Amino acid sequence: MTRTRTAGGPYVREARADRLPSEGWPFTIPAVRALADGDVLDLDHPVTLLCGDNGSGKSTLVEAIAAAAGLNVEGGSRNFQFSTRTTEVPLAEHLRLVRHPGRRPRDGFFLRAESYFNVASEIERLDQEPDTPPLLPTYGGVSPHERSHGESFLDLVTHRFGTDGLYVLDEPEAALSVTGCMALLAQVMELSEGGSQFIIATHSPILLAIPGAVIHQLDEHGFERLEYDDTLPVVTMRAFLADPARFVHRLRAD
Numbered sequence: 001m002t003r004t005r006t007a008g009g010p011y012v013r014e015a016r017a018d019r020l021p022s023e024g025w026p027f028t029i030p031a032v033r034a035l036a037d038g039d040v041l042d043l044d045h046p047v048t049l050l051c052g053d054n055g056s057g058k059s060t061l062v063e064a065i066a067a068a069a070g071l072n073v074e075g076g077s078r079n080f081q082f083s084t085r086t087t088e089v090p091l092a093e094h095l096r097l098v099r100h101p102g103r104r105p106r107d108g109f110f111l112r113a114e115s116y117f118n119v120a121s122e123i124e125r126l127d128q129e130p131d132t133p134p135l136l137p138t139y140g141g142v143s144p145h146e147r148s149h150g151e152s153f154l155d156l157v158t159h160r161f162g163t164d165g166l167y168v169l170d171e172p173e174a175a176l177s178v179t180g181c182m183a184l185l186a187q188v189m190e191l192s193e194g195g196s197q198f199i200i201a202t203h204s205p206i207l208l209a210i211p212g213a214v215i216h217q218l219d220e221h222g223f224e225r226l227e228y229d230d231t232l233p234v235v236t237m238r239a240f241l242a243d244p245a246r247f248v249h250r251l252r253a254d
């Protein structure tokens, strides 16, 4: 199959860190320490995926990347600057995104599973304001508050996202069924082939299978690039599905 790209490639090539403090959260997380030691997080691909166990630092990294890219760290686009809590992103100040000169995304969105509710409220609030074009049609026409969490996620990606954007997603599978994950995979493929860049933290063996995506796995040593078959979610899920009863029995024995 020949893939045609209408645009020139990713916007952000890599993330590096400058002068990181050595103490305190989040600077003690191994993946962040790796950046402090000079490791570079390679993002120079239409789709970069970050996986790793709970607590390995995926959200910390994607949040800092989103903040360094100028996206609202509570979720949303550049235009959404609402804040419901004091959002501090200490890592963002030290994170340096190396961009491709001359390439700027026209759109951007940071999707955090846990705060999409607030994004939905912000859409409704902005649509109450007079003299501004309605936002809701670009989100599929139905308020995310009136859709299931998973449905509104897919609305967002299908109707609001485009082919000239930088999209940072943190565990987008949280609200999605297996077929929902497959629909998201197809949409990410289409938009990234059209020129958008995606950086996604995920545990989903389905999303990890996005063709051509580069996977970095975070662990107690830092982060490393792995092939699909060697990643923790895929290895563990395969072992589980091969014989669920035995797996559960072993878990209980442990």
Ligand SMILES: Nc1ncnc2c1ncn2[C@@H]1O[C@H](COP(=O)(O)OP(=O)(O)O)[C@@H](O)[C@H]1O
Binding pocket: 025, 026, 029, 052, 053, 054, 055, 056, 057, 058, 059, 060, 061
């Ligand atoms: N605001 C915070 N203050 C202190 N520690 C935090 C904070 N947020 C997350 N952590 C800790 O940082 C580590 C990495 O968290 P996180 O990036 O959310 O991991 P992941 O997304 O990979 O599950 C965890 O040990 C977590 O408990």
Ligand SMILES: [Mg+2]
Binding pocket: 058, 059, 060, 170, 171
């Ligand atoms: Mg997380």
